Amino acid sequence: MPIEIVRNDITKMRVDAIVNAANESLLGGGGVDGAIHRAAGPQLLEECRSLHGCKTGDAKITKGYDLPCKYVIHTVGPIWTDGLHGEEKLLRSCYQKSLQLAQEHGCTSIAFPLISSGVYGYPKDQALRVATDTIRDFLIRNTDDTDMLVYIVVFDKTSFKISGKLYAGIAEYIDDNYAFEHSDRRHRRIAQLESSRVFEDTLADCMCAPKEIGSLEEALGMIDESFASMVLRKIDEKGMTDPECYKKANLDRKLFSKLRKDNNYRPKKQTALALAIALELSLEETKELLMKAGYALSHSDKGDIIVEYFILNNMYNIFDKSDDFEGEI
Numbered sequence: 001m002p003i004e005i006v007r008n009d010i011t012k013m014r015v016d017a018i019v020n021a022a023n024e025s026l027l028g029g030g031g032v033d034g035a036i037h038r039a040a041g042p043q044l045l046e047e048c049r050s051l052h053g054c055k056t057g058d059a060k061i062t063k064g065y066d067l068p069c070k071y072v073i074h075t076v077g078p079i080w081t082d083g084l085h086g087e088e089k090l091l092r093s094c095y096q097k098s099l100q101l102a103q104e105h106g107c108t109s110i111a112f113p114l115i116s117s118g119v120y121g122y123p124k125d126q127a128l129r130v131a132t133d134t135i136r137d138f139l140i141r142n143t144d145d146t147d148m149l150v151y152i153v154v155f156d157k158t159s160f161k162i163s164g165k166l167y168a169g170i171a172e173y174i175d176d177n178y179a180f181e182h183s184d185r186r187h188r189r190i191a192q193l194e195s196s197r198v199f200e201d202t203l204a205d206c207m208c209a210p211k212e213i214g215s216l217e218e219a220l221g222m223i224d225e226s227f228a229s230m231v232l233r234k235i236d237e238k239g240m241t242d243p244e245c246y247k248k249a250n251l252d253r254k255l256f257s258k259l260r261k262d263n264n265y266r267p268k269k270q271t272a273l274a275l276a277i278a279l280e281l282s283l284e285e286t287k288e289l290l291m292k293a294g295y296a297l298s299h300s301d302k303g304d305i306i307v308e309y310f311i312l313n314n315m316y317n318i319f320d321k322s323d324d325f326e327g328e329i
């Protein structure tokens with residue numbers, strides 16, 4: 001996947017470049033800055049001295065020295081005051097400038113900390129949203145052949161809060177739709193029937209000629225349409241390019257070329273769901289696409305119910321809702 005959020009110590013990451021959340025002096029400090037300088041050794045500070053500082057929002061590159069990476073890209077994030085002093089624009093610039101430097105130096109893998117989200121006080125959930133948005137936009141814009149793997153390295157146990165309305169919405173939707181709280185044998189049997197019923201319903205949905213199909217022949221034609229053909233048809237209908245689609249789905253190019261080449265390509269369920277969300281399909285179209293890959297959204301799977309909730313509410317980018325999104329990473 002082009003963007004991965006991992007929990008790790010960034011000084012341990014074996015990538016081409018790691019990014020340092022520095023200050024304008026570039027002469028070291030606490031937090032991740034201190035950790036990187038300690039792990040890289042004194043030569044890093046020596047080279048930093050020769051750079052004569054770095055402006056907030058800008059980035060400069062040095063070697064990695066004793067670190068397991070070739071380069072360190074030093075960027076200076078904004079100090080959070082209230083979000084009304086251009087903090088987001090400066091934070092975006094940190095990621096953009098760092099990615100540009102990484103690209104100019106031929107890096108194919110880079111690891112970012114959550115810039116400004118420590119001492120500089122940027123709220124972590126907003127910092128994550130800005131990071132994922134900016135990185136994804138950069139990767140989509142740069143559709144050249146070199147696939148860059150980007151890690152967002154979260155160090156401390158960070159939880160992101162859900163805003164009341166979304167939490168209440170999801171909780172209520174799960175209550176209304178979640179088939180069973182605990183699956184014992186009987187429940188598992190019913191759950192199987194339930195998901196096969198869902199499957200039959202889905203099949204029935206598709207067979208009942210959704211509104212945009214005029215005749216039964218066309219409906220049957222749609223059923224014969226393979227998973228791959230439906231994805232490619234939807235890309236055309238949405239006026240997207242392949243890279244825009246697979247990068248928005250956070251899939252890598254190699255996986256997508258399999259779909260392009262093999263009309264009988266069979267994805268994993270989460271790949272099929274990622275493509276449905278990237279293509280911003282309706283719930284009916286999502287069920288149809290899943291069915292072509294042999295899956296169904298099941299009401300005995302909370303994850304499926306949450307995906308259903310997001311699609312029904314036209315929320316096609318979970319990261320955009322990170323200020324509304326709860327998870328522990």
Ligand code: APR
Pocket residue numbers: 008009010011021022023028029030031032033034035077113114115116117118119120121122153154155156
């Ligand atoms: N690996 C990955 N992430 C880390 C590590 C580490 N070893 N250590 C800290 N972090 C995380 C923090 O948990 C935080 O989420 O990096 C994020 C950024 O925190 P800071 O390092 O405090 O950086 P920032 O908020 O941008 O403040 C920069 O702090 O250290 C000084 O010299 C630095 O003055 C500058 C200021």
